[in-house]
Amino acid sequence: MTYLNVSNVNKSFGGIRALTDCSFSIRPMETTCVVGPNGAGKTSIFNVITGFIPADTGRIEFKGRDITAESRHDRVEAGIARTFQNLRLFETMTLLDNVIVCLGDNGANDPLSAVFRPFHTQAVLRRKREAAMMLLEQVGLAHKAGDQAANISYGQKKLLCIARVLATGAELLLLDEPTSGLAAAALDNMVELIHALKNQQKTLLIVEHNTKIVKRIADEVLFFHRGTLLAKGKPDEIIANEDLGKIYFGSGA
Amino acid sequence: MNYFFSFLVLAEIFSIVAFSTNLLMGVVGIFSVAQAAIMGIGAYTSGILVMMGVPFPLAVLAAIAVCAGVNLISSLPSLRLAGDYFIITSFGTQLVATAVFINWSSLTGGASGLSGIPVATMFGYSFVTASQFAVLSTLALCLVALSFWLILRSPYGMMLNAIRLDEIAVVASGRKVLQTKIGVSAVSGAYAGIGGALYAAYISFIDPVSFDIHVSVLVVTMVVVGGARTLAGSIIGPFLLLAIPQALTLIDIPSTLVGPIRQLIYGLLLIAFMLWRPQGIAGKSL
Incomplete structure (x- = not known):
């Protein structure tokens, strides 16, 4: 039984394809980082998994249960919760x-x-x-x-x-850019916290831009580009891959 | 003295309706301009039942139940519509209610209203004069205020505030926002129902004009001036705004001008508070 399984998910907004045929699965108690340039579909995949936007087609399973059509609060009850890039605190x-x-x-x-x-x-x-x-x-x-x-x-x-x-x-936590905008000390603090969460048997799916941080926290990396999952692998392999590097940082051409 | 008690009773009744609006608009952020209509439904329900011979306490309970239900149904669009759009929907609710009060004349007496509603009688006591009725209205206001206070300091109250501040974040934390809003709409309706039932029993005459859009806007003004989300504000607002027409009688102005001047003052107060003190008199800074 897979833990979280996303299969053949498509999502378009009008003529813009936010996600194209995305399929991947993540393992329990691992930290998986979602990386990719702006507009790659990182937040869209979060939205689809947590039910904030419905997938046009495809299927999402969590611990063997099909949650594709479930409400947002049912997904939280099932054990999936998220944070937001723009925090959304009750100020x-x-x-x-x-x-x-x-x-x-x-x-x-x-x-x-x-x-x-x-x-x-x-x-x-x-x-x-x-x-x-x-x-x-x-x-x-x-x-x-x-x-x-x-x-x-x-x-x-x-x-x-x-x-x-x-x-x-929840046991599966989706963190949308938890380290962005943090100064060095706060950043180390957050990395420590993420490690501590993993030790508490939490499974983490994290949108992360900083490749150094990815190396420190990720067990697995999903590389998104223009709504498709381009590559999946160990952090070292993905970060060392020159083609992906060109996409991520621009080829300079 | 009777003059003072009749002011007290009316101000207390409107405080109860202000609590209804404050809970919905101030706390949860469901901006409704139909609370006078709900109050009216409570007044007609209770008034008609009492005229049919139903004991007053039972008529009040019926008004509470009917208003909780109607307010719930009329708030349903707010579960999908964002704030500003819901104002329009609630405006529609208000117009429909007024149209029903006017046109269902076999039941409501039409435009000329219902007169001769019997005095409130409870446990062998009749609340005939203003000072006697003040006992009843004070008791009702205390119960409503107590329940408002208990709700706001409960985990449920925290969730209501959170929904106003960021509904998406509440949804993301797995809370059932729909269920929460349904609950609060019912409570708000119940408050308006109590207010309406007391109004009918006290004035002994109700007509559609008593519960039209002006009254709804007046209640919103009371909440804004008094202070949204605060217990004191829901009482200060009605007492202050209802004192204005009383004060106008002390000034030597033609009687035909009293009504328009009163409306003018209400309007200016609403604008002034929105501009310079949106948290109202009792409100904490926003």
Whole structure:
């Protein structure tokens, strides 16, 4: 049984082909990096896997279950969650509340228990606060738990995104450019966190531009170009491949 | 003194309707200009039932149920439509409701309305005078405010706020946004239903004009001026805006001008607050 299996996925927006006949699979508890120049289809493949855009044709299976037609929240329940390139934090909420909202724990999530079982609801909220606090500790943001998300640094916002995606309880995490725009120290911090997630049995699919980072974190690399999967292999092989290098960095011609 | 109590009762009833609008518009960001229509449905439901001999508490419960259902249905397009488009949809809901109030005359009394709605009677007590009714309306307002407060500080309330801030992010975290919005629409409708039922019982006369688009806009203005998303704002707004017509009676102006001047002040207040203090009087900075 394969873990995540994407087969023959096509997606067009009007006349533009975002994904052409994409097929690949990833193995559990590995880190797979998605690389390629701008417009290669990296984010599109994320959107298709998480159900944010429907595939025109093709099939997506997760742990043997066909999820192609499933809703976005059913996919999260199945164990697939994502972050966004543009973060999408709840800016005016505290870090702690940002994480609480994303917790997979569905307890007391309705108006009737809020009104008619207030003590139970507060007990559930305390439980959620503890769980969220542990996640903030894990990403190194516990000391900022009460701050508004709008008031923390960009690097910290990126860490908060990781805490939120962990809160869903998903095992396959799709991280869209977790290291972009980070200064050296924050970048090392993020790489360490990614390694730690792998050690926690998480499977990671990561859009990553920086080839040095890819070498440090990836077990496998998927190279996309103009909506097609051009190559798949070990990071060293892909990065050493001159033809792919020309596509990625431009041939200079 | 009676004069004061009748102001108090009306302001409290409108506070309850303001909570309905605040929950939907302020907290979740579903911008509706149809809350007076929902209030009207509550008023007609309760008024008609009481006239048929149904006990007042049961009529209120029926108004709550009907309004929760109607508000849920009228909010359904917001599950697909982004904010601005939904305003147009809710405008449609308001017009349809007014048309029904006017034209279903066998039930609603048509344009001339329903008069002689019996006074509210509960557990052997009759709430006849304004001061007696104030007990009832204060109690109702306290219960609504308490439930609003409990909702906002629950995990569910956090999710409502999160939906307003970034619905996509809430969806991505696996939350059932649809179910959440359905729940909040029902609660908001229930509030408006309570407000409507109390209004019918207190005024003892209801007509379509009492629940037309101007009243919906007035309630939106109350929430904006008072402060969206805040408990205090939902009470400050109605008390302040309903005090304006009272204050106008103290100034020596021709009676024909009182109505237009009142509307003018409401309009200017709405514009001024949107421009210079969008968070309202009680609001935290946005």
